[in-house]
Amino acid sequence: MTEMVYGAVRVQTGEPILPRWWRTVDKWTLSCIVSLFGIGLLLGFAASPPLAGRNGLDAFYYVQRQAFFGGVALTVAMVVSMMSPQVIRRYAVLGFVMSLIALALLPFLGTDFGKGAVRWYSLGFASFQPSEFLKPLYIVTAAWLMAAGQELNGPPGKLISFGLTGFIVLLLALQPDFGQSALVLFAWGTMYFVAGAPMLLLSGIAGMVVLGGIFSYHNSQHFARRIDGFLSPDVDPRTQLGYATNAIREGGFFGVGVGEGEVKWSLPDAHTDFIIAVAAEEYGLVLVGLIIALYSVVVVRSLIRLIKERDPFIRLAGTGLACSFGVQAMINMGVAVRLLPAKGMTLPFVSYGGSSLIAMGIAVGILLAFTRKRPQGQIGELLRGRGRL
Template sequence: MKQTLSLKANFYNELKGDLAIWLVIALLAAFSLMAIYSSTETLAYKERGGNTEYYLIKHFLILAVGLCFTYVCHLMYYMRYSILAPLLLYISIGLLICTLLFGPEVNDARRWLAIPGIGITFQSSDLAKIALIIYIARSIAFKQDYIKDFGSAFVPIIVPVLIVCGLIAPADLSSAVILFVTCLTMMFIGRVDMKYISILIVFGIMLLAALIGLGYLFPEFIRVETWTSRINEFVNDPVGGYQIEQAKIAIAEGGWFGVGPGQSTQDNFLPSPYADFIYAIICEEYGLLGGATIILLYLFLVFRCMRLVTRSPKTFGAMLSIGLCLSLVLQAFMHIAISVHLVPVTGLTLPMVSMGGTSIIFTCISFGIILSVSKYIEKVKEKSELAMAGS
């Protein structure tokens, strides 16, 4: 009995930071494994001769590697990420340019880069999102004394936002919009003047208009026709296209409590049910109860990160945690909105739940950095409590 209690104590000591966030990660990972196992059945028969365990084991291993990254990142003192921010940003911009120019074209978009020698591909935008958020958090923190100044504070913040979002948008407009909104929110929380934020919104609209214009000149780089066709389909077809119709059927069949784990039938009809429409599969198998649980987990994550914002003794920690949290949660809610036909289809995955390789890794890194901030806040709290007890 004592040995069991000792093991539990050691386990909790190893998991520093907010245990509630660790719980959110664990529950999302559990949902992910269950949903991936059932949603890849058709894919397994097509690609692996009916070996339905193949994709489950592969996804489990990726999750395990991702959680190792979470653990390592949460051990690192979060202020070190501030030191790395400029280098990460420059590397990300270079990789985004290489992706646009030399990346393989998949589904009419250049989003991926291959790592030479090992044959692994990754989305350069995943790294760019984290790098930009860290850099913006650093800039807001360092410029707090003159944050209302246009030339000294606003311009150095807005330039990297426009560059990174502008480079992501041609191949992945939805991710660029989510990142742009995340940066806007960080600036608002960081006390940047509202009139300058309004200017940034106007710049964003102008940048989008410029991209659309360039898209007609260079269609091989910018997917204007894809954007307009999806918007037209969303506006003109109240039922939705084939994908949305199948997603709605899946959600409707699930009812309140679902058809049961592994009993989905819509995974045979939905394109990429293990990625772009995994929320619909969760609703089919676990009902509205399961779907609501997913939403509540992401909302709870926002609540815990807002708690970090109010308790962080350093501005950088507050901005970093809320920025990374918002990027994940906004993507999650956009994915859910697509499944219920509230927004046009964009191909966004559900963070920490959809099947993926490097996307899971970068999501886990984001969680690790958030936990690094919470770990430091807990240490400060413990020191202050000890000081008060000693006095």
């Protein structure tokens, strides 16, 4: 019956999994991700030795850890990208429940490492940030609920996903972590829009977000301090934003030269949240433009492939993952150039951070799996009444 409706599908019997994966995966996206990780290592050699020296560690301690965690992240991405969407969905829902429990227990068992926000579990040899792992798993779970709601006699998936989103945002706001809260809301709103949400409803939700921001400003010193710093016409040159702004300005078009930058000696987060400032100062606009281009290719290539996908679950989850990936990069760079308030958000695959790298590996692995070429997986083929690989 399937062949009568969609046409015959070529199946290569007995094809090994690696050749099949290589034939169907988006090689442009994969190449961009590997390139971003390579740039992150390059910048780590410049940005991390001053911090290692201040902490009494080997000069390349943080670079070695970044290489290790990055290798794990790329391996995880490749393994996950070989899985079927059905298998990914099962594991993602299970992982989401575990991550949500870990997030809920943070106020009781977590630590802030002196940064004013309880976001991490300290494991002694490393730290663990559950919100990083929660994001991609939440997106897949929310997409599954929305897709299930579109089926005949299906559950109220959109309503359930909205309630789940509100609960997650509340937990993140209590840390406080308003940057991750905004990213979760953005991912849900993007998927809801793709699923066919009316603009009036989205406008109402946007209004609720604005009201929530006003409430947070008046009731959270952490949030108010960051907003006041962003709105201030003058930037204190001794703050992280001041150092980053000056470094970007000094870099110019070609940068001051490899190893010649000064911002890494002043910024405590030069290897994480403000890594783009190191790139701009030492390599100039040339490297920054390349980084932006790599992120853009990942997002655009993924969305082009997802437009042709007819499975609602894959289309929604892939769109949420691609857009949140691009927006996280945009937020990180926007903070460095003072277009956005400080958020404490890493630059995907470039910034240092074990949790961030591995969680991003999971996210990209899922995205690569959902954008692989599959038999009968495109709307155009359905309209033409035939399928092909």
